[in-house]
Amino acid sequence: MDKLLIDGGVPLYGTVAISGAKNAALPLLAATLLAPGDHILHNVPDLRDTRTMLKLLEILGVTWQRTGKTIRINSDHLTGVEAPYDLVKTMRASVLVLGPLLARTGFARVSLPGGCAIGARPINYHLKGFEKLGVTTHLEQGYVEAAVEGRMRGGTVYFDIPSVTGTENVLMAAVAAQGETVIENAAKEPEVGNLVDMLVAMGAKIEGRDTDRLVIHGVQKLTAAESAIIPDRIETGTYMIAVAATGGSVTITDCNPGHLSALTDKLLLCGVNIEEMGESLTVSCPEVDGRSLCRLHSVDITTLPYPGFPTDLQAQFMALMAQGNGTAIIHETIFENRFMHVAELKRLGADIAIEGSRAVVRGIGRDKLCGAPVMATDLRASASLVIAALSASGQTEISRIYHLERGYEDMVDKLQALGARVEKIKA
Numbered sequence: 001m002d003k004l005l006i007d008g009g010v011p012l013y014g015t016v017a018i019s020g021a022k023n024a025a026l027p028l029l030a031a032t033l034l035a036p037g038d039h040i041l042h043n044v045p046d047l048r049d050t051r052t053m054l055k056l057l058e059i060l061g062v063t064w065q066r067t068g069k070t071i072r073i074n075s076d077h078l079t080g081v082e083a084p085y086d087l088v089k090t091m092r093a094s095v096l097v098l099g100p101l102l103a104r105t106g107f108a109r110v111s112l113p114g115g116c117a118i119g120a121r122p123i124n125y126h127l128k129g130f131e132k133l134g135v136t137t138h139l140e141q142g143y144v145e146a147a148v149e150g151r152m153r154g155g156t157v158y159f160d161i162p163s164v165t166g167t168e169n170v171l172m173a174a175v176a177a178q179g180e181t182v183i184e185n186a187a188k189e190p191e192v193g194n195l196v197d198m199l200v201a202m203g204a205k206i207e208g209r210d211t212d213r214l215v216i217h218g219v220q221k222l223t224a225a226e227s228a229i230i231p232d233r234i235e236t237g238t239y240m241i242a243v244a245a246t247g248g249s250v251t252i253t254d255c256n257p258g259h260l261s262a263l264t265d266k267l268l269l270c271g272v273n274i275e276e277m278g279e280s281l282t283v284s285c286p287e288v289d290g291r292s293l294c295r296l297h298s299v300d301i302t303t304l305p306y307p308g309f310p311t312d313l314q315a316q317f318m319a320l321m322a323q324g325n326g327t328a329i330i331h332e333t334i335f336e337n338r339f340m341h342v343a344e345l346k347r348l349g350a351d352i353a354i355e356g357s358r359a360v361v362r363g364i365g366r367d368k369l370c371g372a373p374v375m376a377t378d379l380r381a382s383a384s385l386v387i388a389a390l391s392a393s394g395q396t397e398i399s400r401i402y403h404l405e406r407g408y409e410d411m412v413d414k415l416q417a418l419g420a421r422v423e424k425i426k427a
C-alpha cells in the first residue's frame with residue numbers, strides 16, 4: 001500500500017484552489033437516478049469515493065463521461081436496483097441510491113453498509129423515514145430491501161438526530177411522492193442545500209432550504225438538469241488548519257468562507273490571521289522572532305451539526321491543538337468513536353488523554369512534534385496526521401493513505417505547490 005513521506009517544519013506559502021465537495025458530489029450523483037435524460041454536473045472532484053459512486057451507478061445501468069471537472073450522466077435505462085455488499089462496504093454513502101431508486105422504480109436492494117472506523121453508522125433513521133412514505137423495508141442476509149406499491153405517499157418524517165445522508169435520502173424519495181412531505185429536524189449542511197438546488201432544477205417543489213424543516217410537494221415528473229457542486233468546506237478547513245500549524249501565508253481560492261464560520265472563529269481565537277475576500281480567503285501567522293509562527297492559544301471545541309463546528313474537522317483541529325500553549329478540550333458529540341487519530345498523534349509526541357467523548361489535549365508548544373511512522377485509520381484522521389507531520393521536525397511516514405485519497409483531490413500536488421516537502425511512495 002502506498003505511503004506518504006513528509007519532512008516537516010516547513011511553513012506553507014502560496015495559493016491553493018479548492019475542489020468540489022465530496023459530500024455534495026455523492027448525493028448529487030445519486031440524484032441522477034431520479035430522472036432519465038442527460039444530467040450535467042460541474043465541479044465534480046475526482047476522488048476514490050466519487051469513482052466508487054460512479055461505479056455503483058454503472059452497475060445500475062447509468063452511463064457517464066467526464067470532461068475535466070464536468071460529468072455528463074445518462075440514466076435513461078436502469079438495468080438494476082441492487083447495491084452490492086462488496087461495493088457498499090467500501091463506501092457507506094452508497095446507501096444514497098435507496099431514495100432515488102424507490103422514487104424511480106418503487107424497489108431497492110442495498111447492502112447494509114456495516115460500521116466503519118468512526119462508528120456503527122446505522123441507517124435506521126433513513127429506513128424509518130421511507131416507512132413514513134409508505135415504503136416497506138426488511139433486512140435479509142445483510143441487505144435491506146425496500147419496496148412500495150405504486151407511488152409513495154407524502155408524510156411527516158422526524159429525525160431524532162439531523163442525519164445528513166438521512167435527510168438527503170428521504171428528500172430524494174419525497175420529491176416524487178404523492179402529496180406533501182414534511183421533514184422535521186432536517187440536516188442544514190450546505191451539501192443538503194446543494195442537493196435541494198439540483199432537485200428544484202429537475203422540477204421538484206421544495207421549501208425550507210437551509211432550515212431544519214423541509215416541505216416537499218411531490219411531482220409526477222422530474223427531468224434531467226445541469227448543476228454545479230459547491231466548494232468542499234472540509235478540504236478548505238483542512239488547508240486553513242495546516243497553515244495555522246506550519247506557519248506561513250496561504251490564499252485559498254474557489255472556496256466559500258461563509259461555510260466555515262465555526263472554524264474561522266476558533267482559528268482567530270488561536271491567534272491566526274484570516275482575511276476573507278469573496279470566494280477566497282488568506283490564512284497567515286504573524287511573525288514572531290522573524291519566523292511566521294503564532295503563539296497558538298489552546299481553544300476548546302465541541303462538534304455539532306451545521307452550522308456548529310464540523311465533526312469532519314475535529315481530527316485536523318486536534319493536530320493543531322497538540323501544539324498549543326495550554327490545554328484544549330475537544331468534545332466529539334456526533335460519532336462515538338472518532339478519536340482513532342489520537343494514538344497516532346501521540347506517536348508524534350502529542351500529549352492527549354481521552355475521557356469518554358472528550359479528548360484533553362495538553363499542548364506541547366510549537367516545534368515539539370517529532371516525525372515517526374504512523375498509520376491512517378480513516379479519511380479525516382489521515383488529514384490530521386498530514387497536518388501534524390507537516391509541522392513536526394524530521395520525517396514522518398504515513399501508511400494506508402488510500403483513506404486520504406477518498407476525500408482529498410490531488411493533495412500531494414497541492415501541498416508541494418505550497419512548499420511542503422511531501423512525496424508519495426509506492427510500497
Ligand code: EPZ
Pocket residue numbers: 022023026093119120121122123124125126127161162163164165166311312334335336379380407
Ligand atoms: C455525513 O455522514 C457525512 N458523509 C460525514 O462525512 C459527516 O461526518 C456526517 O454527515 C456528519 O456531518 C456524507 O455526507 C457522505 P449522519 P452521515 O447521518 O450522513 C447517527 C467524511 O469524513 N445516525 O449525519 O452518515 C450516526 O451514527 C464523512 O466526509 C444514526 O444513528 O452522518 C452519527 O452518530 C465522515 N442512524 C450521527 O447520527 C441513522 O440512520 C450523525 O450521522 C443515521 C445516522
